[in-house]
Amino acid sequence: MTMATTKCRIVVDMTKCSGLGLCEAVSPDVFEIGDDGNLVVHTHEVDAERTAELREAAASCPTQAITVEVDAQP
Numbered sequence: 230m231t232m233a234t235t236k237c238r239i240v241v242d243m244t245k246c247s248g249l250g251l252c253e254a255v256s257p258d259v260f261e262i263g264d265d266g267n268l269v270v271h272t273h274e275v276d277a278e279r280t281a282e283l284r285e286a287a288a289s290c291p292t293q294a295i296t297v298e299v300d301a302q303p
């Protein structure tokens with residue numbers, strides 16, 4: 230049996246990401262610009278409680294590379 234926890238999924242279109250790091254400023258534990266200047270996404274799933282924060286990170290992205298999806302589970 231699995232627990233029904235609601236998760237927020239983070240999808241980054243790396244073809245759109247230009248490594249500006251604005252997402253990192255909002256959610257540094259999720260997004261990090263590596264030494265090579267490329268974005269590293271540390272996790273693709275966080276608790277849904279953080280949806281607003283992740284949506285803010287997505288909104289801060291100038292190239293709209295970030296999509297935030299919420300799994301609505303019964």
Ligand code: SF4
Nearest residue numbers: 246247249250252290
């Ligand atoms: S804000 Fe957008 S373009 Fe900048 S690093 Fe994050 S995903 Fe990439």
